[in-house]
Amino acid sequence: MSRADAVAILPAAGKGTRLGEAKQFLELGGVPLLVRAVERAAACSEIAAIVIAAPPGEEERVRDLLAAHGADAKLHAVVAGGAERADSVKAALRAAPAGLPMVAIHDAARPFATPELFTRVLEAARRTGAAVAALPCTDTVKRLEGSGVTTVDRRSLWLAQTPQCFRIEQLLRAYERAGNDVSVATDEAALIEALGEPVELVPGEKENFKVTDADDLRRARGMVEAPAAVGFGFDVHAFEEGRRCVLGGVEFPGETGLAGHSDADAALHAIMDAILGAAGLGDIGQHFPDTDARFRGADSGVLLQEVAARAKAAGFRVQNVDLTIAAARPRIGPRREEMRAKIASILGIPEARVNVKATTTEGLGFVGRSEGIAAQAVALLAR
Numbered sequence: 304m305s306r307a308d309a310v311a312i313l314p315a316a317g318k319g320t321r322l323g324e325a326k327q328f329l330e331l332g333g334v335p336l337l338v339r340a341v342e343r344a345a346a347c348s349e350i351a352a353i354v355i356a357a358p359p360g361e362e363e364r365v366r367d368l369l370a371a372h373g374a375d376a377k378l379h380a381v382v383a384g385g386a387e388r389a390d391s392v393k394a395a396l397r398a399a400p401a402g403l404p405m406v407a408i409h410d411a412a413r414p415f416a417t418p419e420l421f422t423r424v425l426e427a428a429r430r431t432g433a434a435v436a437a438l439p440c441t442d443t444v445k446r447l448e449g450s451g452v453t454t455v456d457r458r459s460l461w462l463a464q465t466p467q468c469f470r471i472e473q474l475l476r477a478y479e480r481a482g483n484d485v486s487v488a489t490d491e492a493a494l495i496e497a498l499g500e501p502v503e504l505v506p507g508e509k510e511n512f513k514v515t516d517a518d519d520l521r522r523a524r525g526m527v528e529a530p531a532a533v534g535f536g537f538d539v540h541a542f543e544e545g546r547r548c549v550l551g552g553v554e555f556p557g558e559t560g561l562a563g564h565s566d567a568d569a570a571l572h573a574i575m576d577a578i579l580g581a582a583g584l585g586d587i588g589q590h591f592p593d594t595d596a597r598f599r600g601a602d603s604g605v606l607l608q609e610v611a612a613r614a615k616a617a618g619f620r621v622q623n624v625d626l627t628i629a630a631a632r633p634r635i636g637p638r639r640e641e642m643r644a645k646i647a648s649i650l651g652i653p654e655a656r657v658n659v660k661a662t663t664t665e666g667l668g669f670v671g672r673s674e675g676i677a678a679q680a681v682a683l684l685a686r
């Protein structure tokens with residue numbers, strides 16, 4: 304029968320040595336890892352209260368983050384964690400509310416455990432005293448000793464996850480018995496095993512992996528973030544006698560050019576804004592301000608290349624671009640394929656992924672009156 308008899312403890316005081324930075328505050332799709340882990344525990348109806356071990360000095364930050372994400376409904380306390388995982392868990396246990404006989408310990412670095420997994424492990428722990436989510440080993444396991452490799456019988460091997468659930472009195476007894484040896488235990492169940500008492504293994508979840516290194520972080524982000532992003536760009540430049548006419552990276556000799564700080568290529572500017580928009584990087588004015596003398600007369604092709612590089616640095620690759628130029632003159636049609644090739648080569652993508660369209664606006668508006676040129680573009684970027 305289900306009952307709210309458990310406190311969830313989330314150790315979140317680690318330093319993220321293997322990742323290269325503390326990971327509990329890193330965001331997955333705009334939500335910090337720790338907040339996601341708390342949300343999963345809190346969604347289990349059998350969890351009545353949550354205690355978090357934060358990096359010392361970051362307790363307030365953790366409280367504020369949970370409140371900001373509306374994830375603090377079951378929060379009972381945030382305490383300062385310790386140098387080792389066991390120190391953090393013990394500090395949290397000391398702050399657990401009285402009257403709850405069960406504890407579910409769950410890594411703040413496991414953001415994808417389902418609430419049902421908490422329920423299943425708690426049910427087993429009420430039966431056995433101690434239970435752990437774990438996955439059977441599905442790869443062949445090798446042992447390397449010196450230069451000798453042998454194969455280990457995997458049929459009895461399981462990979463432990465969290466939640467790990469216990470009767471609180473039993474876990475406290477295990478800590479007491481372990482004394483100073485506690486820091487060598489990489490999980491809590493090992494302490495119960497050391498007492499010679501049973502631990503039940505409950506089938507875990509493949510998605511409940513621990514974010515330990517950079518590959519794990521990429522995988523976690525891939526699970527929650529959209530695989531692609533779309534952006535829209537729009538630009539207008541007025542004609543100005545005496546300037547070169549450059550559009551879509553192609554020069555139109557003999558045609559009146561456009562006014563602007565750079566070469567005023569409205570078409571490439573629209574593409575740049577579409578890419579920046581998809582990557583969430585603002586607009587070209589922020590990247591190449593017209594108050595900066597370095598961009599006077601700049602080749603917009605070079606700027607577009609730089610924009611694609613900045614989008615790539617932010618984790619995006621341009622997939623395709625669709626451009627529409629609104630111009631009474633020059634005539635775009637005869638130069639369309641040249642423009643496609645130029646844009647594709649600047650972006651480093653096949654020509655088939657660049658489309659160029661043109662309209663004269665049927666004589667209407669500022670374009671129709673030949674006062675200037677407008678360009679619109681959409682870009683699709685993949686992560």
Ligand SMILES: Nc1ccn([C@@H]2O[C@H](COP(=O)(O)OP(=O)(O)OP(=O)(O)O)[C@@H](O)[C@H]2O)c(=O)n1
Pocket residue numbers: 313314315316317318319320321322325326327356384385386387388389391392410411412413513514515
């Ligand atoms: N002194 C510590 C060490 C770890 N943890 C927590 O225990 C969980 C599992 O630890 P791990 O994945 O190893 O995280 P880190 O200790 O941060 O990573 P690393 O070992 O690479 O430094 C994490 O939620 C981590 O914040 C903790 O509360 N206190």
Ligand SMILES: C[C@](O)(CO)[C@H](O)COP(=O)(O)O
Pocket residue numbers: 388410462463464465489490491513515
């Ligand atoms: C508790 C644990 O997540 C079970 O797999 C694991 O042992 C934690 O180890 P870490 O080295 O602290 O990441």
